[in-house]
Amino acid sequence: MHILVVEDDRDTREFVRGGLEQAGHTVDVADNGRDGLLLATSGSFDLVVLDRMLPELDGLTIVRTLRASEDRVPVLILSALGEVDQRVQGLRAGGDDYLTKPFAFSELEARIEALVRRTTPEGPATVLQVGDLEMDLMARTVRRGDTEIDLQPREFRLLEYLLRHAGQVVTRTMLLEHVWDYHFDPQTNVIDVHVSRLRAKIDRNFDQPLLHTVRGAGYRLAADADAA
Amino acid sequence: MAATRVPRGAALMTALGQRLGVLLRTTTFRLTLSYVVLFGVSVSVLTVFFYWSTIGVVVRETDATLKSEITGLAEQYLEHGLDRLLNVIAHRIRTDESGDMLYLFATPDNRPLAGNLTSWPEVEPDAEGWIEFVHTRADGRSVPARARVYLLQDGLHLLVGRNIAQIRQLKAIFNHALALGIGVVLVLAACGGLFLSSRVLNRIGAFTGVTAEIIDGRLDRRVTTRGTGDEFDVLAEQLNVMLDRLEALVGTVRHVADNIAHDLRTPLTRLRNRIEMAARAAPEELRGELELSVEDADALLATFSALLRIARIESGSYDADFETVALDRLVDDALELYQGVAEGRDIRLVADCEPGSTVEGDRNLLFQAVANLLDNALKFAPDASTVHVGVHREPGAVRVQVADAGPGIPAGERERVTQRFARLDQSRSLPGSGLGLSLVKAVSELHHGSLEFGDNAPGLRVSLRLPERVAR
Numbered sequence: 082m083h084i085l086v087v088e089d090d091r092d093t094r095e096f097v098r099g100g101l102e103q104a105g106h107t108v109d110v111a112d113n114g115r116d117g118l119l120l121a122t123s124g125s126f127d128l129v130v131l132d133r134m135l136p137e138l139d140g141l142t143i144v145r146t147l148r149a150s151e152d153r154v155p156v157l158i159l160s161a162l163g164e165v166d167q168r169v170q171g172l173r174a175g176g177d178d179y180l181t182k183p184f185a186f187s188e189l190e191a192r193i194e195a196l197v198r199r200t201t202p203e204g205p206a207t208v209l210q211v212g213d214l215e216m217d218l219m220a221r222t223v224r225r226g227d228t229e230i231d232l233q234p235r236e237f238r239l240l241e242y243l244l245r246h247a248g249q250v251v252t253r254t255m256l257l258e259h260v261w262d263y264h265f266d267p268q269t270n271v272i273d274v275h276v277s278r279l280r281a282k283i284d285r286n287f288d289q290p291l292l293h294t295v296r297g298a299g300y301r302l303a304a305d306a307d308a309a
Numbered sequence: 310m311a312a313t314r315v316p317r318g319a320a321l322m323t324a325l326g327q328r329l330g331v332l333l334r335t336t337t338f339r340l341t342l343s344y345v346v347l348f349g350v351s352v353s354v355l356t357v358f359f360y361w362s363t364i365g366v367v368v369r370e371t372d373a374t375l376k377s378e379i380t381g382l383a384e385q386y387l388e389h390g391l392d393r394l395l396n397v398i399a400h401r402i403r404t405d406e407s408g409d410m411l412y413l414f415a416t417p418d419n420r421p422l423a424g425n426l427t428s429w430p431e432v433e434p435d436a437e438g439w440i441e442f443v444h445t446r447a448d449g450r451s452v453p454a455r456a457r458v459y460l461l462q463d464g465l466h467l468l469v470g471r472n473i474a475q476i477r478q479l480k481a482i483f484n485h486a487l488a489l490g491i492g493v494v495l496v497l498a499a500c501g502g503l504f505l506s507s508r509v510l511n512r513i514g515a516f517t518g519v520t521a522e523i524i525d526g527r528l529d530r531r532v533t534t535r536g537t538g539d540e541f542d543v544l545a546e547q548l549n550v551m552l553d554r555l556e557a558l559v560g561t562v563r564h565v566a567d568n569i570a571h572d573l574r575t576p577l578t579r580l581r582n583r584i585e586m587a588a589r590a591a592p593e594e595l596r597g598e599l600e601l602s603v604e605d606a607d608a609l610l611a612t613f614s615a616l617l618r619i620a621r622i623e624s625g626s627y628d629a630d631f632e633t634v635a636l637d638r639l640v641d642d643a644l645e646l647y648q649g650v651a652e653g654r655d656i657r658l659v660a661d662c663e664p665g666s667t668v669e670g671d672r673n674l675l676f677q678a679v680a681n682l683l684d685n686a687l688k689f690a691p692d693a694s695t696v697h698v699g700v701h702r703e704p705g706a707v708r709v710q711v712a713d714a715g716p717g718i719p720a721g722e723r724e725r726v727t728q729r730f731a732r733l734d735q736s737r738s739l740p741g742s743g744l745g746l747s748l749v750k751a752v753s754e755l756h757h758g759s760l761e762f763g764d765n766a767p768g769l770r771v772s773l774r775l776p777e778r779v780a781r
Contacts, residue, residue: 092579096586161575165673166628183578183610185585185603235645261646265677266611268684268745274649296600 082197083107083125087117087143088132088159093182097130097159100186101193114138121147126154128197130189133160133171141174148175155196159184165264187298191250198246209244212291212304214283216244225283235260236279243292243302252299276300336513337506344502345495352494356487364479371471372439375457378410379469383459386467398423409472411444411454417464426468434458444472453477512541516548528556528625559624573613581606615744622674622751629671629755631779636707637662637700639672643679644698647687655693662700666707668775670756675775678752681745682711682771689715689769705777706758712770723762749773 084106088094091112098108109126111117114135121129121143129147133140144156158176160167171179178192209216213226216237223230223240232240239260243251253272258264280292293301386394398412402425413424421428430442444454456470515532522530531552532545581603588599621627644660651658668675686696690713699710718726727750749771753760758775 090575090579093575093582096579096582100586161578166630169630170628181614182575183581183606186582261642263642263676264673265680266615267646267680269650269688271646271650274653275646278649 082127082193083109084128084130084193085109085111085117085120085126086130087111087114087121087135087140088130089113089135090132093132096186097189100190104190112136114140114143118143118146121154122150122152124152124154128193129154129156130193131156131158131176133158141171141176144171144175157189157192157196159189168264185252185298187250187295188252188254191252191255191299194249195246195251195255198249209241209247211244211247211302212289214244214291216241223283225287228286230282232279232282235275236282239275239279240283240302243300246302248301248303250295250298250301255299337503337510340506340509341499341502344505345498348494348498349491352491356491360483364476364483367476367479371455371473371476372457375455375469375471379457379459379467382467382469383461386461395423408446411456411468411470411472413468413470415466415468417466422465424468426470429466429468430456440468440470441473444470516545519548523552523555528552528559559626577606577610577613581610612744615748619744619747619751622748622755627674627755629674631669631671633667634670634672634675635665635667636675636709636775637664637666639676640679640698640700640709643676643683646680647683650687651696654687654690656687656690657695658698659695660698662698663702666700666702668707668756668777669779670775671752674752674755678749678773679709681749682709682773685745685771686711686713686715686769689713691715703774707775707777709773709775710770712765712768714765714768717764717767717769718762720764726762727760 084101086094086097086101086108088097088110089112094110094112098110101108109120111120115137117129117131117135118138120126131140131143135143140158140160144158147154147156155177156175158171158179159182160171160179161182168179168181177196180189180192207217207219209218214223215225216223218241221237223232223237239256242256242259253270256272256276257267276292276294280290284290284292289304291302291304293303295301382394382397385397394414398414401410402412411424411426413426413429414422415424415429416422419429426444430440430444432440432442434440438458439455440458441453441455443451445451452472452474454470455473456468459467459469461467519530519532531549534542534545534549536542584599584602584606588596588603591599618627622629640660640662644658648658683696683698690696694714696714697710697712699708699712701708701710727746750760753773753775756775757779758773761772761774763770763772
């Protein structure tokens with residue numbers, strides 16, 4: 082993928098660039114808002130990672146300008162302003178996702194992955210599948226092999242989100258935002274408890290585990306254990 | 310019935326007394342009262358003057374006439390003897406066309422010798438020799454009379470008096486007019502007082518309204534001036550200038566806070582990311598330690614962001630998204646989120662959520678507050694105990710209660726627990742930043758709610774009361 086990173090802090094910029102290049106992406110960078118907007122409007126990027134507080138032109142103005150000219154390039158806003166209200170401002174301005182500093186690189190990676198997937202529509206699926214695990218969205222049933230699995234409504238939504246992002250790393254914050262619909266900071270790791278309950282239902286009694294824990298990042302639902 | 314009536318009546322009187330007390334303390338009442346008193350005193354002084362210069366004159370003239378008449382008669386007696394006096398009295402009575410003058414000359418045992426009175430009035434004279442009595446005239450009519458008596462030598466005494474019916478009538482008219490006048494004046498004074506004080510208080514009310522909104526964090530509110538340039542306008546202008554400066558200062562603080570967030574979190578991000586990258590490349594035996602360091606840095610940053618969030622909510626710079634929130638469903642969601650944690654420690658979460666418990670609020674902040682309360686309760690609840698969660702409607706409000714069977718908070722410490730980083734001794738060993746309840750408190754205040762800590766015997770009962778409508 083071709084990714085533009087607009088960030089004024091050199092270390093963060095280089096850190097993001099290094100990480101993304103390591104992951105196999107092509108990265109262009111800009112260190113101020115004006116250059117960032119110029120590059121972004123060239124239309125050659127699959128995704129823009131944009132800092133919010135930038136010299137010369139702030140990040141929200143860049144997003145608004147892009148959206149005003151009907152440029153739909155996915156924008157991930159990166160900012161130290163991480164409050165829910167500021168986040169809402171960022172998303173209302175036209176950003177597709179909002180990540181608060183400090184962020185784990187894996188969190189950024191996971192979100193970039195999710196964003197690019199989201200912008201490539203695959204048509205409305207009625208059946209989601211990973212390995213021998215199958216979810217029928219119409220009948221609201223889940224089967225693994227020949228066994229029917231009985232899930233609570235929240236567990237169903239959790240599994241649905243994991244299936245829609247199969248093969249990708251999904252972070253705890255992403256789960257909170259999309260499965261629970263609330264923006265808040267849990268003081269204890271309540272999400273882990275829900276994931277382990279789900280895991281008990283879909284993986285216990287089966288030889289091949291599907292729901293993997295990615296240390297320091299989150300979870301990944303995949304038939305194979307290692308591929309990132 | 311009678312037994313219950315008395316205390317009820319007493320309670321009613323107490324309530325009335327309290328309402329009266331409130332009324333007596335209001336400025337409207339005080340201003341109106343001063344107005345009435347001032348008017349009353351002015352009118353009284355004016356009345357006294359009018360009386361003195363009208364009826365007073367007539368009364369004084371009557372007295373002077375009687376005095377000179379009796380002195381004249383006494384002189385006649387002294388100079389010319391008894392016969393002369395009898396003649397003069399007879400002459401005076403004959404020539405008095407009005408018939409108002411009264412004369413009587415009597416012996417020491419009050420036997421009349423001359424005059425147009427049939428008997429000596431049975432009234433004791435005052436020190437100066439004045440008496441007032443009722444005189445029955447020849448035509449049978451009774452009239453009030455005022456007279457002066459004079460003791461001649463040999464115990465003979467003399468009385469000269471006058472019919473004062475007209476004066477009495479005049480006085481009655483005056484008193485009537487006075488009563489009516491004072492009544493009208495007092496009513497006018499009360500109306501005027503109410504009018505003037507309500508005008509003043511309306512303007513003061515405008516100030517109070519604006520300051521109340523400012524206290525609630527709406528720093529853009531200003532007092533409107535009327536352009537009359539009066540004292541209130543001057544006060545309003547100065548208040549507005551003060552508020553401009555305050556707003557600018559708060560803006561600066563907010564700016565500084567945002568900058569701190571940016572400036573401090575960026576290097577912290579860098580530190581954290583370096584460790585994270587190092588952990589990826591590090592040999593197995595080091596990786597564990599590095600990953601723990603990342604977690605420590607994350608905890609530090611989470612504390613920092615919670616602190617910033619509290620500061621932003623408290624300063625009113627948090628741009629809360631107010632909407633109608635179904636608290637019963639929100640609490641259900643939070644319970645569902647924590648159900649697993651509770652089951653893991655064999656704790657029973659017992660919920661009693663009244664349907665239709667809606668409030669006006671920011672759902673994310675309210676969820677955060679409820680989650681913090683649950684988190685706190687589960688942290689302190691002993692294994693295999695019960696945590697009760699209730700959502701109940703009250704008139705104009707909804708109360709969320711979370712009660713655990715943990716160690717509770719001593720009554721004296723309850724004020725302290727919502728302060729930042731306040732941690733009671735018994736909780737030092739448990740994880741947590743000491744900001745959870747501070748955040749709940751900040752969210753509660755943003756919603757004009759109240760947060761109370763009570764005894765669950767044993768344990769802590771936290772009660773968050775949120776008004777259905779947030780006046781903004």
